[in-house]
Amino acid sequence: xxxxxxxxxxxxxxxxxxxxxxxxxxxxxxxxxxxxxxxxxxxxxxxxxxxxxxxxxxxxxxxxxxxxxxxxxxxxxxxxxxxxxxxxxxxxxxxxxxxxxxxxxxxxxxxxxxxxxxxxxxxxxxxxxxxxxxxxxxxxxxxxxxxxxxxxxxxxxxxxxxxxxxxxxxxxxxxxxxxxxxxxxxxxxxxxxxxxxxxxxxxxxxxxxxxxxxxxxxxxxx
Ligand code: PMT
Numbered sequence: 001x002x003x004x005x006x007x008x009x010x011x012x013x014x015x016x017x018x019x020x021x022x023x024x025x026x027x028x029x030x031x032x033x034x035x036x037x038x039x040x041x042x043x044x045x046x047x048x049x050x051x052x053x054x055x056x057x058x059x060x061x062x063x064x065x066x067x068x069x070x071x072x073x074x075x076x077x078x079x080x081x082x083x084x085x086x087x088x089x090x091x092x093x094x095x096x097x098x099x100x101x102x103x104x105x106x107x108x109x110x111x112x113x114x115x116x117x118x119x120x121x122x123x124x125x126x127x128x129x130x131x132x133x134x135x136x137x138x139x140x141x142x143x144x145x146x147x148x149x150x151x152x153x154x155x156x157x158x159x160x161x162x163x164x165x166x167x168x169x170x171x172x173x174x175x176x177x178x179x180x181x182x183x184x185x186x187x188x189x190x191x192x193x194x195x196x197x198x199x200x201x202x203x204x205x206x207x208x209x210x211x212x213x214x215x216x217x218x219x220x221x222x
Pocket of ligand 1: 001015016017025031032033034035036037075094095096097099100116127128129131144145146148159171173175178179180181195202
């Protein structure tokens with residue numbers, strides 16, 4: 001895997017969680033640390049790509065070689081930054097754990113306790129960034145992630161087909177893997193094929209994933 005594999009290509013990587021505000025002091029988020037996406041951004045830069053990293057709220061330094069970093073908070077902001085970047089990109093890697101739902105309304109003031117009565121939050125679905133990109137023409141080569149706690153292969157392959165992706169990297173979450181963890185293990189699928197990337201630190205895994213992306217990209221556009 002030579003350093004020039006992605007040379008001349010523009011790659012957008014999303015990483016981290018999104019925070020969906022409930023009121024001025026509370027939000028709905030998830031356990032993504034951003035490590036996997038940051039490692040992919042670093043590996044893509046090492047492979048010669050011009051990398052734009054769209055980062056949710058994480059506390060990680062920008063990896064060496066990354067050309068541009070855009071910090072966002074909500075799924076709506078992530079969507080805007082990704083769509084803008086992806087318009088000129090050759091490859092998009094969606095490693096972010098984008099919140100599927102957000103509160104229908106953001107309370108302007110801190111919500112008060114209800115004297116023991118249940119508090120109901122109404123949620124509305126966020127737009128699916130990957131799906132939206134898949135519907136564009138032209139569009140970048142699309143790599144999604146899938147985080148599943150069960151039936152990994154079936155759910156991932158369903159996502160690959162349903163979202164119209166070129167590749168999906170599925171990780172089983174839990175047991176020291178996936179969200180927040182140092183290590184991960186991926187099952188990568190593309191239409192008509194796949195590859196297992198066994199448990200390893202996220203940086204090593206990202207290097208292997210980027211090699212796999214470069215190979216599939218070249219095969220698709222050869
Ligand atoms: O950040 P770390 O702590 O290192 O953890 C890494 C990770 C587990 C978060 C990462 O490897 C991962 O799997 N990211 C995707 C998690 C996820 O949200 O999966 P999903 O099955 O909900 O979404 C599938 C794909 O659709 C993802 O590529 C996601 O970016 C994308 N998506 C989801 C919802 C949405 N509204 N828009 C999207 O584009």
